[in-house]
Amino acid sequence: xxxxxxxxxxxxxxxxxxxxxxxxxxxxxxxxxxxxxxxxxxxxxxxxxxxxxxxxxxxxxxxxxxxxxxxxxxxxxxxxxxxxxxxxxxxxxxxxxxxxxxxxxxxxxxxxxxxxxxxxxxxxxxxxxxxxxxxxxxxxxxxxxxxxxxxxxxxxxxxxxxxxxxxxxxxxxxxxxxxxxxxxxxxxxxxxxxxxxxxxxxxxxxxxxxxxxxxxxxxxxxxxxx
Ligand SMILES: Nc1ncnc2c1ncn2[C@@H]1O[C@H](COP(=O)(O)OP(=O)(O)OP(=O)(O)O)[C@@H](O)[C@H]1O
Numbered sequence: 483x484x485x486x487x488x489x490x491x492x493x494x495x496x497x498x499x500x501x502x503x504x505x506x507x508x509x510x511x512x513x514x515x516x517x518x519x520x521x522x523x524x525x526x527x528x529x530x531x532x533x534x535x536x537x538x539x540x541x542x543x544x545x546x547x548x549x550x551x552x553x554x555x556x557x558x559x560x561x562x563x564x565x566x567x568x569x570x571x572x573x574x575x576x577x578x579x580x581x582x583x584x585x586x587x588x589x590x591x592x593x594x595x596x597x598x599x600x601x602x603x604x605x606x607x608x609x610x611x612x613x614x615x616x617x618x619x620x621x622x623x624x625x626x627x628x629x630x631x632x633x634x635x636x637x638x639x640x641x642x643x644x645x646x647x648x649x650x651x652x653x654x655x656x657x658x659x660x661x662x663x664x665x666x667x668x669x670x671x672x673x674x675x676x677x678x679x680x681x682x683x684x685x686x687x688x689x690x691x692x693x694x695x696x697x698x699x700x701x702x703x704x705x706x707x708x
């Protein structure tokens with residue numbers, strides 16, 4: 483995915499807020515990029531654009547090398563469902579559904595048949611180390627286990643890109659480190675790209691590079707070699 487000269491503003495009464503200003507960005511297959519910056523600097527706005535949840539006012543977004551026009555709602559929604567996974571700080575699991583059903587849900591939306599769903603859900607839960615927890619509801623799991631379910635749900639459709647908003651903020655140090663190394667393994671094994679908004683130094687240390695936002699202006703950090 484690339485952004486070329488992307489800007490986004492919000493109008494509140496008489497005020498115009500420039501949330502992103504002329505952003506240039508290319509995310510590379512299999513990398514983990516941290517999006518950092520003070521509160522209000524534009525991190526969520528950038529994640530929403532890259533996650534195809536919102537559109538830019540100016541500039542161009544390229545997906546798989548192809549421009550994705552802001553007006554093409556149908557294609558944007560289809561691409562989002564098929565190729566992008568989301569992980570949130572507060573996990574956003576469905577409380578009345580067990581781990582298995584939470585992870586299976588996106589595959590229903592994609593119309594994948596029952597046998598393939600079952601294979602993929604077991605595979606994703608095994609991948610995040612939650613075999614045997616299929617029947618547990620979120621309130622019967624620890625914070626780290628809930629975030630693992632959320633990661634399994636994000637990767638079960640084999641997305642090219644995972645957008646993660648403060649994924650380790652609610653986790654203790656040991657669990658946060660496990661979640662980061664899990665993301666690293668997935669990036670390495672499947673070429674999944676992770677775009678992670680974070681204030682968490684523990685997370686940042688393990689990212690390939692930091693994208694720093696300040697007042698809507700993006701500064702790209704050096705790419706690190708792991
Ligand atoms: N829907 C909206 N309407 C009006 N202003 C908005 C809207 N969304 C974001 N903004 C403004 O755009 C700017 C960037 O917001 P954004 O949420 O992207 O920042 P952030 O870096 O994610 O902040 P935080 O770390 O506090 O979550 C802020 O000034 C915010 O108030």
